[in-house]
Amino acid sequence: MSEEYGNGGNARDGAGLWARARPGWRATIAPGSAEEVPTPLVLAAYLDDTLDPAGRAAVEAWMAATPAALELMISARADLGQAPGAAPEDLVSRAQGLVRAPARVSAGFGAWLRGLFGFEPEAWRPLAWAGVTAALLVVSAGGFELGRLGTERLVPVQTAALGDDLGLGLDDPADDLI
Amino acid sequence: MALGHDPAVGAAVSEQFDGLDRLIVGDKAAWDRFVARFAPVIFAAVRRKLVPAGRGEDAEDVAQDVFIRLCARDFRLVRNYDAGRAKLSTWLTVIAHSAAIDHLRRQKARAQPIESVPERFLAVDPPKDPVKVDIPPGLLSPRQALVLELLYPREMEVAEAAQVLGIEPQTVRSTHHKALVKLRAHFREPED
Numbered sequence: 115m116s117e118e119y120g121n122g123g124n125a126r127d128g129a130g131l132w133a134r135a136r137p138g139w140r141a142t143i144a145p146g147s148a149e150e151v152p153t154p155l156v157l158a159a160y161l162d163d164t165l166d167p168a169g170r171a172a173v174e175a176w177m178a179a180t181p182a183a184l185e186l187m188i189s190a191r192a193d194l195g196q197a198p199g200a201a202p203e204d205l206v207s208r209a210q211g212l213v214r215a216p217a218r219v220s221a222g223f224g225a226w227l228r229g230l231f232g233f234e235p236e237a238w239r240p241l242a243w244a245g246v247t248a249a250l251l252v253v254s255a256g257g258f259e260l261g262r263l264g265t266e267r268l269v270p271v272q273t274a275a276l277g278d279d280l281g282l283g284l285d286d287p288a289d290d291l292i
Numbered sequence: 293m294a295l296g297h298d299p300a301v302g303a304a305v306s307e308q309f310d311g312l313d314r315l316i317v318g319d320k321a322a323w324d325r326f327v328a329r330f331a332p333v334i335f336a337a338v339r340r341k342l343v344p345a346g347r348g349e350d351a352e353d354v355a356q357d358v359f360i361r362l363c364a365r366d367f368r369l370v371r372n373y374d375a376g377r378a379k380l381s382t383w384l385t386v387i388a389h390s391a392a393i394d395h396l397r398r399q400k401a402r403a404q405p406i407e408s409v410p411e412r413f414l415a416v417d418p419p420k421d422p423v424k425v426d427i428p429p430g431l432l433s434p435r436q437a438l439v440l441e442l443l444y445p446r447e448m449e450v451a452e453a454a455q456v457l458g459i460e461p462q463t464v465r466s467t468h469h470k471a472l473v474k475l476r477a478h479f480r481e482p483e484d
Contacts, residue, residue: 128440128444128468128472131476131479132440132475133444134479135440135475136437136440136441136445138426139432139437142427142428142429142430154386154387154390155372155373155377155383157386158378158379158382159377161382161386161458162377170435171433171435172434174434174435175437177438178437178441179437182393184438186389187456189340189341190382190385190386192340193340198333198335200332201332201336205335206328206331209327209356210323213318213324213363214320216320
Protein backbone atom coordinates (compact mmCIF):
# COMPACT_ATOMS: atom_id res chain seq x y z
CA MET A 115 0.00 0.00 0.00
CA SER A 116 1.36 3.36 -0.96
CA GLU A 117 2.60 5.71 1.73
CA GLU A 118 1.93 8.79 -0.34
CA TYR A 119 -0.68 10.21 2.00
CA GLY A 120 1.81 12.59 3.62
CA ASN A 121 1.48 14.44 6.92
CA GLY A 122 2.50 11.38 8.89
CA GLY A 123 -0.23 9.22 7.44
CA ASN A 124 1.31 5.79 7.82
CA ALA A 125 -0.80 3.49 5.69
CA ARG A 126 -0.90 0.57 8.09
CA ASP A 127 -1.89 2.76 11.03
CA GLY A 128 -4.59 4.42 8.99
CA ALA A 129 -5.99 1.10 7.82
CA GLY A 130 -6.10 -0.19 11.38
CA LEU A 131 -7.75 2.94 12.72
CA TRP A 132 -10.42 2.94 10.04
CA ALA A 133 -11.05 -0.79 10.46
CA ARG A 134 -11.76 -0.17 14.16
CA ALA A 135 -13.85 2.93 13.59
CA ARG A 136 -15.83 1.89 10.54
CA PRO A 137 -18.62 -0.20 12.12
CA GLY A 138 -19.19 2.42 14.79
CA TRP A 139 -19.23 5.23 12.26
CA ARG A 140 -21.80 3.48 10.09
CA ALA A 141 -23.94 2.98 13.17
CA THR A 142 -24.07 6.74 13.63
CA ILE A 143 -25.81 7.28 10.32
CA ALA A 144 -29.42 7.93 11.26
CA PRO A 145 -32.09 6.25 9.11
CA GLY A 146 -34.02 8.67 6.98
CA SER A 147 -31.21 11.20 6.78
CA ALA A 148 -27.90 10.54 5.13
CA GLU A 149 -28.64 6.94 4.29
CA GLU A 150 -31.85 7.82 2.45
CA VAL A 151 -31.31 6.68 -1.10
CA PRO A 152 -30.73 9.60 -3.45
CA THR A 153 -32.51 9.67 -6.78
CA PRO A 154 -30.60 9.03 -10.00
CA LEU A 155 -30.90 12.74 -10.75
CA VAL A 156 -29.22 13.68 -7.46
CA LEU A 157 -26.45 11.15 -8.06
CA ALA A 158 -25.93 12.49 -11.56
CA ALA A 159 -25.84 16.03 -10.20
CA TYR A 160 -23.13 14.91 -7.77
CA LEU A 161 -21.09 13.43 -10.60
CA ASP A 162 -21.56 16.61 -12.66
CA ASP A 163 -20.62 18.72 -9.63
CA THR A 164 -23.81 20.76 -9.57
CA LEU A 165 -24.87 19.99 -6.01
CA ASP A 166 -24.45 22.54 -3.24
CA PRO A 167 -22.20 21.58 -0.30
CA ALA A 168 -25.06 20.17 1.76
CA GLY A 169 -26.14 18.04 -1.16
CA ARG A 170 -22.64 16.74 -1.72
CA ALA A 171 -22.27 15.88 1.95
CA ALA A 172 -25.51 13.90 1.92
CA VAL A 173 -24.51 11.89 -1.14
CA GLU A 174 -21.06 11.23 0.30
CA ALA A 175 -22.61 10.03 3.55
CA TRP A 176 -24.74 7.60 1.56
CA MET A 177 -21.71 6.42 -0.38
CA ALA A 178 -19.63 5.98 2.78
CA ALA A 179 -22.37 4.09 4.59
CA THR A 180 -23.44 1.76 1.78
CA PRO A 181 -20.87 -0.39 -0.07
CA ALA A 182 -23.18 -1.02 -3.01
CA ALA A 183 -23.78 2.71 -3.37
CA LEU A 184 -20.07 3.40 -3.39
CA GLU A 185 -19.59 0.71 -6.02
CA LEU A 186 -22.27 2.32 -8.17
CA MET A 187 -20.69 5.75 -7.98
CA ILE A 188 -17.15 4.50 -8.57
CA SER A 189 -18.14 2.66 -11.72
CA ALA A 190 -20.38 5.47 -12.98
CA ARG A 191 -17.60 8.00 -12.45
CA ALA A 192 -15.17 5.82 -14.35
CA ASP A 193 -17.55 5.79 -17.33
CA LEU A 194 -17.98 9.53 -17.63
CA GLY A 195 -15.92 11.07 -20.35
CA GLN A 196 -15.24 7.77 -22.07
CA ALA A 197 -16.32 7.36 -25.66
CA PRO A 198 -19.25 4.92 -25.64
CA GLY A 199 -18.76 3.22 -29.00
CA ALA A 200 -21.66 1.86 -31.06
CA ALA A 201 -24.70 0.05 -29.72
CA PRO A 202 -25.88 -3.18 -31.40
CA GLU A 203 -28.48 -2.52 -34.10
CA ASP A 204 -30.72 -5.16 -32.60
CA LEU A 205 -30.79 -3.29 -29.30
CA VAL A 206 -31.62 -0.02 -31.01
CA SER A 207 -34.49 -1.49 -33.00
CA ARG A 208 -35.90 -3.40 -30.01
CA ALA A 209 -35.76 -0.29 -27.85
CA GLN A 210 -37.31 1.90 -30.53
CA GLY A 211 -40.08 -0.66 -30.85
CA LEU A 212 -41.14 -0.03 -27.26
CA VAL A 213 -43.03 3.03 -28.44
CA ARG A 214 -45.35 2.54 -31.37
CA ALA A 215 -46.70 5.16 -33.70
CA PRO A 216 -50.47 5.80 -33.38
CA ALA A 217 -52.61 4.25 -36.15
CA ARG A 218 -53.67 6.71 -38.80
CA VAL A 219 -56.50 6.94 -41.35
CA SER A 220 -55.49 5.19 -44.56
CA ALA A 221 -53.62 7.56 -46.81
CA GLY A 222 -55.92 7.00 -49.76
CA PHE A 223 -59.16 7.80 -47.98
CA GLY A 224 -57.68 10.70 -46.08
CA ALA A 225 -56.00 12.14 -49.10
CA TRP A 226 -59.25 11.90 -51.04
CA LEU A 227 -61.11 13.80 -48.35
CA ARG A 228 -58.47 16.45 -48.09
CA GLY A 229 -58.43 16.86 -51.83
CA LEU A 230 -62.21 17.08 -52.04
CA PHE A 231 -62.99 19.38 -49.15
CA GLY A 232 -59.66 20.55 -47.80
CA PHE A 233 -60.45 19.10 -44.35
CA GLU A 234 -58.37 16.74 -42.24
CA PRO A 235 -59.98 13.27 -41.94
CA GLU A 236 -60.02 13.48 -38.14
CA ALA A 237 -62.38 16.45 -38.31
CA TRP A 238 -64.89 14.31 -40.15
CA ARG A 239 -65.11 11.64 -37.49
CA PRO A 240 -68.01 13.04 -35.43
CA LEU A 241 -69.91 13.94 -38.62
CA ALA A 242 -69.32 10.48 -40.00
CA TRP A 243 -70.72 8.78 -36.89
CA ALA A 244 -73.72 11.09 -36.94
CA GLY A 245 -74.35 10.20 -40.56
CA VAL A 246 -74.14 6.49 -39.89
CA THR A 247 -76.54 6.78 -36.97
CA ALA A 248 -79.02 8.74 -39.06
CA ALA A 249 -78.80 6.20 -41.87
CA LEU A 250 -79.48 3.34 -39.54
CA LEU A 251 -82.48 5.09 -38.02
CA VAL A 252 -83.91 5.67 -41.47
CA VAL A 253 -83.39 2.05 -42.42
CA SER A 254 -84.92 0.92 -39.16
CA ALA A 255 -87.93 3.17 -39.56
CA GLY A 256 -88.39 2.08 -43.13
CA GLY A 257 -88.26 -1.54 -42.16
CA PHE A 258 -90.89 -1.15 -39.47
CA GLU A 259 -93.09 0.83 -41.81
CA LEU A 260 -92.98 -1.85 -44.45
CA GLY A 261 -93.83 -4.41 -41.88
CA ARG A 262 -96.71 -2.36 -40.62
CA LEU A 263 -98.04 -2.05 -44.13
CA GLY A 264 -97.84 -5.79 -44.38
CA THR A 265 -96.33 -5.85 -47.82
CA GLU A 266 -93.53 -8.05 -46.64
CA ARG A 267 -92.34 -9.31 -43.31
CA LEU A 268 -88.94 -7.77 -42.88
CA VAL A 269 -86.69 -8.22 -39.96
CA PRO A 270 -85.92 -4.77 -38.52
CA VAL A 271 -82.28 -3.79 -38.79
CA GLN A 272 -80.65 -4.30 -35.51
CA THR A 273 -79.27 -1.07 -34.14
CA ALA A 274 -76.26 -2.82 -32.67
CA ALA A 275 -73.37 -0.92 -31.14
CA LEU A 276 -71.24 0.80 -33.77
CA GLY A 277 -67.63 -0.07 -34.23
CA ASP A 278 -65.07 -0.96 -36.81
CA ASP A 279 -67.45 -3.67 -38.00
CA LEU A 280 -68.86 -1.12 -40.36
CA GLY A 281 -65.50 -0.84 -42.05
CA LEU A 282 -65.65 2.88 -42.73
CA GLY A 283 -61.89 3.14 -42.50
CA LEU A 284 -62.09 5.51 -39.57
CA ASP A 285 -59.22 5.80 -37.17
CA ASP A 286 -58.63 2.80 -35.03
CA PRO A 287 -58.17 3.67 -31.40
CA ALA A 288 -54.50 4.54 -30.88
CA ASP A 289 -52.45 1.61 -29.66
CA ASP A 290 -51.63 1.81 -26.01
CA LEU A 291 -48.08 2.94 -25.41
CA ILE A 292 -46.06 0.62 -23.31
CA MET B 293 -33.92 13.21 -0.72
CA ALA B 294 -34.41 16.91 -1.20
CA LEU B 295 -31.05 18.39 -2.06
CA GLY B 296 -30.25 21.72 -3.51
CA HIS B 297 -28.13 22.36 -6.52
CA ASP B 298 -25.76 25.15 -7.30
CA PRO B 299 -27.64 27.48 -9.66
CA ALA B 300 -24.43 29.04 -10.86
CA VAL B 301 -23.40 25.82 -12.53
CA GLY B 302 -26.76 24.37 -13.39
CA ALA B 303 -27.32 26.19 -16.64
CA ALA B 304 -24.02 25.08 -18.06
CA VAL B 305 -24.62 21.36 -17.89
CA SER B 306 -27.70 21.03 -20.08
CA GLU B 307 -27.18 18.84 -23.10
CA GLN B 308 -28.41 19.26 -26.59
CA PHE B 309 -31.46 17.03 -26.87
CA ASP B 310 -34.52 19.04 -27.65
CA GLY B 311 -37.09 16.26 -27.89
CA LEU B 312 -37.78 15.30 -24.28
CA ASP B 313 -41.00 17.31 -24.09
CA ARG B 314 -42.33 15.44 -27.10
CA LEU B 315 -40.93 12.12 -25.97
CA ILE B 316 -42.86 12.12 -22.70
CA VAL B 317 -46.15 12.45 -24.57
CA GLY B 318 -45.32 9.42 -26.65
CA ASP B 319 -43.95 11.03 -29.79
CA LYS B 320 -42.55 8.10 -31.74
CA ALA B 321 -40.03 10.13 -33.73
CA ALA B 322 -38.67 11.77 -30.57
CA TRP B 323 -38.35 8.38 -28.88
CA ASP B 324 -36.54 6.88 -31.85
CA ARG B 325 -34.08 9.75 -31.91
CA PHE B 326 -33.54 9.44 -28.17
CA VAL B 327 -32.81 5.73 -28.47
CA ALA B 328 -30.48 6.18 -31.42
CA ARG B 329 -28.60 8.92 -29.57
CA PHE B 330 -28.28 7.33 -26.14
CA ALA B 331 -28.29 3.57 -26.75
CA PRO B 332 -24.48 3.69 -27.10
CA VAL B 333 -24.15 5.42 -23.72
CA ILE B 334 -26.47 2.98 -21.95
CA PHE B 335 -25.04 -0.10 -23.63
CA ALA B 336 -21.45 0.91 -22.89
CA ALA B 337 -22.23 1.61 -19.23
CA VAL B 338 -24.02 -1.71 -18.80
CA ARG B 339 -21.35 -3.63 -20.65
CA ARG B 340 -18.50 -2.13 -18.62
CA LYS B 341 -20.20 -3.33 -15.47
CA LEU B 342 -21.16 -6.80 -16.68
CA VAL B 343 -18.07 -7.91 -18.62
CA PRO B 344 -15.69 -7.95 -15.61
CA ALA B 345 -18.27 -10.04 -13.79
CA GLY B 346 -18.38 -12.56 -16.63
CA ARG B 347 -21.90 -11.55 -17.69
CA GLY B 348 -21.09 -9.60 -20.82
CA GLU B 349 -23.57 -11.64 -22.85
CA ASP B 350 -26.40 -10.15 -20.78
CA ALA B 351 -25.55 -6.57 -21.73
CA GLU B 352 -28.16 -6.19 -24.49
CA ASP B 353 -30.96 -7.51 -22.31
CA VAL B 354 -30.01 -5.30 -19.39
CA ALA B 355 -29.75 -2.28 -21.69
CA GLN B 356 -33.22 -3.10 -23.03
CA ASP B 357 -34.43 -3.23 -19.42
CA VAL B 358 -33.15 0.32 -18.98
CA PHE B 359 -35.25 1.50 -21.91
CA ILE B 360 -38.26 -0.32 -20.53
CA ARG B 361 -37.77 1.48 -17.23
CA LEU B 362 -37.57 4.79 -19.06
CA CYS B 363 -40.90 4.10 -20.80
CA ALA B 364 -42.63 2.68 -17.76
CA ARG B 365 -45.60 4.43 -16.16
CA ASP B 366 -45.93 6.99 -18.88
CA PHE B 367 -42.23 7.88 -19.01
CA ARG B 368 -42.24 8.71 -15.33
CA LEU B 369 -38.44 8.53 -14.98
CA VAL B 370 -37.91 10.87 -17.90
CA ARG B 371 -40.54 13.27 -16.58
CA ASN B 372 -38.52 13.54 -13.35
CA TYR B 373 -35.33 14.41 -15.22
CA ASP B 374 -34.21 18.03 -14.88
CA ALA B 375 -31.77 19.22 -17.53
CA GLY B 376 -30.66 22.08 -15.32
CA ARG B 377 -29.22 19.76 -12.67
CA ALA B 378 -27.27 17.12 -14.57
CA LYS B 379 -26.33 16.05 -18.06
CA LEU B 380 -28.66 13.59 -19.70
CA SER B 381 -25.77 11.22 -20.43
CA THR B 382 -24.65 11.30 -16.78
CA TRP B 383 -28.18 10.60 -15.58
CA LEU B 384 -28.56 7.70 -18.01
CA THR B 385 -25.15 6.36 -16.99
CA VAL B 386 -26.25 6.24 -13.34
CA ILE B 387 -29.47 4.44 -14.27
CA ALA B 388 -27.59 1.98 -16.49
CA HIS B 389 -25.08 1.16 -13.79
CA SER B 390 -27.83 0.71 -11.25
CA ALA B 391 -29.62 -1.70 -13.60
CA ALA B 392 -26.41 -3.65 -14.20
CA ILE B 393 -25.71 -3.95 -10.48
CA ASP B 394 -29.28 -5.11 -9.86
CA HIS B 395 -28.86 -7.71 -12.59
CA LEU B 396 -25.63 -9.03 -11.11
CA ARG B 397 -27.25 -9.28 -7.69
CA ARG B 398 -30.16 -11.27 -9.09
CA GLN B 399 -27.79 -13.56 -10.97
CA LYS B 400 -25.79 -14.14 -7.84
CA ALA B 401 -28.90 -14.94 -5.85
CA ARG B 402 -29.99 -17.45 -8.50
CA ALA B 403 -26.56 -19.01 -8.90
CA GLN B 404 -26.98 -21.63 -6.27
CA PRO B 405 -30.45 -22.62 -5.14
CA ILE B 406 -30.45 -23.47 -1.48
CA GLU B 407 -31.89 -26.94 -2.17
CA SER B 408 -28.67 -27.92 -3.91
CA VAL B 409 -26.46 -27.04 -0.97
CA PRO B 410 -25.59 -29.97 1.33
CA GLU B 411 -27.13 -29.49 4.73
CA ARG B 412 -23.86 -29.51 6.57
CA PHE B 413 -22.90 -26.29 4.81
CA LEU B 414 -26.06 -24.57 5.90
CA ALA B 415 -25.29 -24.76 9.59
CA VAL B 416 -25.24 -21.34 11.15
CA ASP B 417 -22.41 -20.61 13.56
CA PRO B 418 -23.50 -19.01 16.79
CA PRO B 419 -23.03 -15.26 16.48
CA LYS B 420 -19.88 -13.88 18.02
CA ASP B 421 -20.26 -10.93 20.30
CA PRO B 422 -19.24 -7.95 18.16
CA VAL B 423 -16.51 -5.71 19.46
CA LYS B 424 -18.37 -2.55 20.21
CA VAL B 425 -16.54 0.63 19.33
CA ASP B 426 -18.51 3.75 20.05
CA ILE B 427 -17.93 6.50 17.55
CA PRO B 428 -19.63 9.77 18.48
CA PRO B 429 -21.85 11.21 15.74
CA GLY B 430 -20.01 13.88 13.81
CA LEU B 431 -16.54 12.65 14.76
CA LEU B 432 -15.86 12.12 11.08
CA SER B 433 -17.54 13.98 8.26
CA PRO B 434 -19.02 11.90 5.44
CA ARG B 435 -16.19 12.97 3.16
CA GLN B 436 -13.56 11.97 5.71
CA ALA B 437 -15.18 8.56 6.12
CA LEU B 438 -15.40 8.23 2.37
CA VAL B 439 -11.72 9.06 1.86
CA LEU B 440 -10.72 6.47 4.43
CA GLU B 441 -13.01 3.92 2.79
CA LEU B 442 -11.50 4.52 -0.65
CA LEU B 443 -7.88 4.55 0.47
CA TYR B 444 -7.96 1.59 2.82
CA PRO B 445 -10.49 -1.17 2.19
CA ARG B 446 -10.61 -0.29 -1.50
CA GLU B 447 -6.85 0.38 -1.68
CA MET B 448 -7.20 3.20 -4.15
CA GLU B 449 -4.37 5.58 -4.96
CA VAL B 450 -4.87 9.20 -3.99
CA ALA B 451 -5.45 10.22 -7.60
CA GLU B 452 -8.11 7.55 -8.05
CA ALA B 453 -9.90 8.58 -4.86
CA ALA B 454 -9.73 12.21 -5.98
CA GLN B 455 -11.35 11.29 -9.29
CA VAL B 456 -14.19 9.38 -7.62
CA LEU B 457 -14.94 12.32 -5.36
CA GLY B 458 -14.38 14.97 -7.98
CA ILE B 459 -11.83 16.82 -5.86
CA GLU B 460 -8.12 17.60 -6.02
CA PRO B 461 -5.58 14.98 -4.84
CA GLN B 462 -4.25 17.42 -2.27
CA THR B 463 -7.73 17.72 -0.82
CA VAL B 464 -7.78 13.94 -0.46
CA ARG B 465 -4.49 14.05 1.43
CA SER B 466 -5.57 16.81 3.79
CA THR B 467 -8.95 15.17 4.38
CA HIS B 468 -7.18 11.91 5.13
CA HIS B 469 -4.83 13.59 7.59
CA LYS B 470 -7.62 15.34 9.47
CA ALA B 471 -9.59 12.13 9.69
CA LEU B 472 -6.67 10.22 11.18
CA VAL B 473 -5.97 13.01 13.69
CA LYS B 474 -9.53 12.74 14.90
CA LEU B 475 -9.45 8.94 15.10
CA ARG B 476 -6.12 8.86 16.92
CA ALA B 477 -7.42 11.38 19.43
CA HIS B 478 -10.56 9.33 19.88
CA PHE B 479 -8.65 6.08 20.39
CA ARG B 480 -6.04 7.99 22.37
CA GLU B 481 -3.10 7.01 20.23
CA PRO B 482 -0.04 9.26 19.96
CA GLU B 483 0.33 11.12 16.69
CA ASP B 484 3.34 10.40 14.48
